[in-house]
Amino acid sequence: MSLYIGLMSGTSLDGVDGALARFTGDAIDTLAAAYVPFPPALRADLLALQAAGHNEIEREALAANQLARFYAECVKALLDDASLQAQDVRAVAVHGQTVRHRPELGFTRQTNNPALLAELCGIDVIADFRSRDIAAGGQGAPLVPAFHQALFGKRGQTRVVANIGGISNISVLTDGKVIGFDTGPGNVLMDAWIARHQGKEFDQDGAWAASGREIPGLLANMLAEPYFALPAPKSTGRDLFHIDWLDRHLAAFAGARPEDVQRTLTRLTALTLAQAVQAHGAGTDAVYVCGGGAYNGVLMDELGAALGRQVTLESTQALGVAPNRVEAMAFAWLGYRFTERLAGNLPSVTGAKGDRVLGALYPR
Numbered sequence: 001m002s003l004y005i006g007l008m009s010g011t012s013l014d015g016v017d018g019a020l021a022r023f024t025g026d027a028i029d030t031l032a033a034a035y036v037p038f039p040p041a042l043r044a045d046l047l048a049l050q051a052a053g054h055n056e057i058e059r060e061a062l063a064a065n066q067l068a069r070f071y072a073e074c075v076k077a078l079l080d081d082a083s084l085q086a087q088d089v090r091a092v093a094v095h096g097q098t099v100r101h102r103p104e105l106g107f108t109r110q111t112n113n114p115a116l117l118a119e120l121c122g123i124d125v126i127a128d129f130r131s132r133d134i135a136a137g138g139q140g141a142p143l144v145p146a147f148h149q150a151l152f153g154k155r156g157q158t159r160v161v162a163n164i165g166g167i168s169n170i171s172v173l174t175d176g177k178v179i180g181f182d183t184g185p186g187n188v189l190m191d192a193w194i195a196r197h198q199g200k201e202f203d204q205d206g207a208w209a210a211s212g213r214e215i216p217g218l219l220a221n222m223l224a225e226p227y228f229a230l231p232a233p234k235s236t237g238r239d240l241f242h243i244d245w246l247d248r249h250l251a252a253f254a255g256a257r258p259e260d261v262q263r264t265l266t267r268l269t270a271l272t273l274a275q276a277v278q279a280h281g282a283g284t285d286a287v288y289v290c291g292g293g294a295y296n297g298v299l300m301d302e303l304g305a306a307l308g309r310q311v312t313l314e315s316t317q318a319l320g321v322a323p324n325r326v327e328a329m330a331f332a333w334l335g336y337r338f339t340e341r342l343a344g345n346l347p348s349v350t351g352a353k354g355d356r357v358l359g360a361l362y363p364r
Helices: 040-048 056-082 114-121 131-135 144-152 188-198 204-210 216-223 243-250 258-280 297-307 323-339
Strands: 003-008 015-024 027-037 091-094 097-102 107-111 125-127 159-164 167-173 179-185 286-290 312-315 360-362
Touching: 003 056, 003 323, 015 056, 015 323, 027 056, 027 323, 040 056, 056 091, 056 097, 056 107, 056 114, 091 114, 091 323, 107 131, 114 125, 114 360, 125 323, 144 159, 144 167, 144 179, 144 323, 159 258, 167 258, 179 188, 179 258, 188 204, 188 243, 188 258, 204 258, 204 297, 216 243, 216 258, 258 297, 286 297, 286 323, 297 312
Parallel strands: 003 091, 091 125, 159 286, 286 312
Antiparallel strands: 003 015, 015 027, 097 107, 125 360, 159 167, 167 179
16 A cells, blocks of 8 residues: 555644545655644744743644544545545654654654544544654754655755745755754744734735845844854754744844845845755756745745855746645655655754664554
8 A cells, every 4th residue: 555644734723735646656745735724823832832832732632632633634635536445545644743842952842643644534644753763862953864765866966955844944865975964043023024924824925025125134133143163963943932932133224124024034035045956966957946035025035145146946837836835745755764664864864873773653
């Protein structure tokens, strides 16, 4: 049986993306895709868990139970769309919701209740993909470059895949060593800023940013963040890039217009991505973008300008895969790798001591 479901809920905390994939030899086909949004209350609960707080163990457990039910809803939508039954699918591979990522302390935490999900779906569930890589001395992230190489790599070419979710990461795909790491904030700061000022979850197509102008001094201050200068392998998340981080940089710009801050945050994401590509993707003539950022026209324009005219910038749709499906497909692939007892990590990306099979099984 070669059908797997991948579920991904990322740093943006907006909902769960699901993909039903078929693996035949080296071929990977998507049979169905689904998206289930999180209600505001769950989103708020998950956001609160990003920092230490009262009774957080119980609050995390309750949030995990809610998550499992939304994951199960996404699984049902995928099965219905493909006219399949639970027994037709080998496994559900679920990332969980990251609430802490501290590889320098030897742990990462993805809130989840895979046992409940297995009970609700009647399908084997594979979860906890990052912990084994961290146990082997790695960053536990990003995990998608290995999948990017399998899906998008092309012999004789150097390609860069830029995933812009809450956090941005790049995969430099060559015939030899694959390079990949988190470049810094993707949508996380832009989403937090527009939520504060307009009560919206995200800046639709960058329309609010388009009404503003970059603040050079603020941009320079943010670019001085030490993380950007760290060598790879490296990974990051909301533990570093959050609204308090932004507020500290804004302290010297008290009179800044909110729309100008939004434009500057958009530029920050684009520039840090472009600098990473230029530093590590020498020789590439094309950058393919996936994740929610691919649908932000202003961000894509800023990224194109930062990369320069000599580099073609497109979404992964140009390679036949919709940008919002790639990460869920990646976890379906990781589930497939687990059941075949094949490595899911790339030590050249995460810094782990070697190849490792990633995940833990919760039988149906």
